Amino acid sequence: MGEKGSGGRDRGSQETGELPAGEVRAALHRAADLVADYLEGVERYPVVPRIRPGDVRAQLPAAPPERGEPLDALLADYARLIEPNVTHWNHPGFLAYFATTGSAPGVLGELLAAGINAQAMLWRTGPAPTELEEHVCDWLRRLLGLPEPFRGHINDTASMSSLLAIAAARHRALPDVREQGLTGHAVPRLVVYASEHAHSSIDKATITLGLGTSGVRRVPCDATYAMRPVALAEAIADDRRAGRRPIAVVATVGTTSSTAVDPVAAAGALARREGLWLHVDAAYAGPAAVCPELRHHFAGWEDADSIVLNPHKWMFTPMDCSVLLLRDPDALRAAFSLVPEYLRTAERGVTNLNEYGPQLGRRFRALKLWFVIRAYGAEGLRTRLRAHCALARAFAEWVDREPGFELVAPVPFSVVCFRAVPHLPPAEQDAFNERLMAEVNAAGPVFLSHTKLDGRLVLRLAIGNIRTERRHLETCWTLLREAAARLGAQTP
């Protein structure tokens, strides 16, 4: 056990500077092979590692080593202790949550960005990273068919992108919020509208921004789990009558539970009439707009104030990369810009990315996105997204035709919501489906997750990994039917 052994060899204890160049180069090549081996052979792992909480920590020494250890020892411990004990998001059998891909071009981008250690808080501290971020976001805008006013800003997560959008809405509604905040003077209750199926990040954003979870009005949905515009209009009217102050509407294209599509155009018309900010949460589904035949789901988003989509979800980009597209980026800059003397630079007319959010420091995330878009090309992205949607439709058909299973939501993109319908009282069906999921996931080759729709536990199959093929879905479907039969035989 290299890890629990001695404190390492006597390297570095008397030295300054970086490690020897030869050792560094050799380790980079060794790591390159580790990554290549991993990407080629990830299917030898179960998607979810078979370990118990604490198993990894139990193998780590309590104290850090006094003396430096060879890079080879670190890489060996990575291969022994870390790689087998991660949940394999890069596994083609990963069908849970929103399935993602850390694609090869994306990994290359991360490696190179780490090497230069770019920190593009200012144009001056990262000219190429700043300009590439602006440029690649404009490429994305073109790919999605959005009009020119939209400009992009890359954040870590959709949670943060949506938080920034709501902060900009808050600032537009209360321009003195920057200086005066929300305390110590009379501010009406600020309200953000989102469907009952909107993501929990909207609540986290309002918690953070001082609006509270009660500052999110959850608007009822129709039978497809999409927001009802009439209910939205009623909620806004109710709040105005009660003296509350509506500030923003969040319309989701591709909700987390079922990838439902809120009626963006209707929500936008209401938002404009009421003078509210329209934020479109397309964190998962946004990349689908690259395909013209899927663009109808997004109708109306071209009139939004802000749109979030995550290349790290369904656009093959390693975690983390969330793009916030803004019709008026100055609205975000107005909400956050602060330029202390130590950040003042001589350049005029440049974008200083730190002015568009709470963080000063910024990683160089545009590089991997540039690589991903170029490596696959617009047509290559379309082909892959279409293949995922076709796989989802195929799986949905299998479910639909199978006695004892049912589809529970439309399949507009690449996620299928379904459940087993055993001959059991309704109250016991949820537990049956939860056991079913646990059995299938324990098998190893696939990983499903769940949600609740209409109060019932529902299984989700999400396609988003670039390596997922029909054979993975066939395996999943076989496992599901076998486990359902087994569990059904066990129940009276």
Add this chain to the structure above:
Amino acid sequence: MGEKGSGGRDRGSQETGELPAGEVRAALHRAADLVADYLEGVERYPVVPRIRPGDVRAQLPAAPPERGEPLDALLADYARLIEPNVTHWNHPGFLAYFATTGSAPGVLGELLAAGINAQAMLWRTGPAPTELEEHVCDWLRRLLGLPEPFRGHINDTASMSSLLAIAAARHRALPDVREQGLTGHAVPRLVVYASEHAHSSIDKATITLGLGTSGVRRVPCDATYAMRPVALAEAIADDRRAGRRPIAVVATVGTTSSTAVDPVAAAGALARREGLWLHVDAAYAGPAAVCPELRHHFAGWEDADSIVLNPHKWMFTPMDCSVLLLRDPDALRAAFSLVPEYLRTAERGVTNLNEYGPQLGRRFRALKLWFVIRAYGAEGLRTRLRAHCALARAFAEWVDREPGFELVAPVPFSVVCFRAVPHLPPAEQDAFNERLMAEVNAAGPVFLSHTKLDGRLVLRLAIGNIRTERRHLETCWTLLREAAARLGAQTP
């Protein structure tokens, strides 16, 4: 020009799945060499590239390619267009802001983390990443000499770590803030105390959290630019008398302008007496506590509620990696945790990292920090931090002995604040120093930044890059004296 040429070869346009394994492996090795070459040869570049705003974008095609391009073409464009046009944070002549290092072990960690594309929002979606984050933060706690209650949580930046700390303080003061927010009902003005030299991220945090910039009381400093405890006590008393509600004190160890050290123990005593949260911003200087002889600067931080330090600043870890150490992590969890059905998992008693902040998704940052600590070892870290402090003291001595230059602040760590004192009216001395900085920076081998102290423009020399040696400071000092002589000869 590969970039502006045709749309690339016809690869990927009809294909699904990942790029060919052989091409991926070859590209990873090519990128490994690019990084190794860069780290070995970074000094061939001027620290700040000699380009004008827009130069990079002008070389990029307006539209993304329709068809996929070979990975080799991407790497070639990186080498041609990006690498020469970044500000070289990994250059040993980078002496601006806080100098940092994306060290070799850290780069390896980033590469491997990208390969597995870990997303440790839940223990279940990242068992090893979750446990390694907890464990390596505990290593860091031990290295710093902090007591056991402290547990770490890794964020992207100190801006976010401090925001979370203040959010936890806000929640402790107003437990219903999660649900009720700060609007629509009477909430007294909430006040956070920080020195007049505290970082602008504190203001950004209060803007975000709905306290506004007026929710930060800037406490006057003494002649060393450290917060005056008497002034802090007075400010708190004033606010209480005026009906405002103090919630937190931010004490900085290593301010951004001059690395001044606020009296943490005195601030902490006041915070305890007043029932306020004590947050210690040691984003830059924190790693210095690894050296016992420097630990006196931190006296009292062991009683803080929260401490932030950034391994991506002075601990050789690539951007981004900020560690928030919390005495009571549950206070943060209480402020942010939300568990919708689709995130519920069967495991009990595990840490689900998404519950400790607004973001759901999380990169695997612990891997690079694990590698950095192990590659250098505790003693190797100490040796390198001591070398940086010794270099700073040497430079400070040169300045101190030189007629026409003066030191303007103590040098407790690795940053020197100084200025030229030309025979000019005081009103013209700032412009002289700004020209001096511009001339030195234009030379290429070094990069300095500036700040203002007591209303005067001051130059900053910051040592933090692992490759910075005495010869780089000698070059800087020669450039400074030559430029000062040249500029002095030009002025009447």
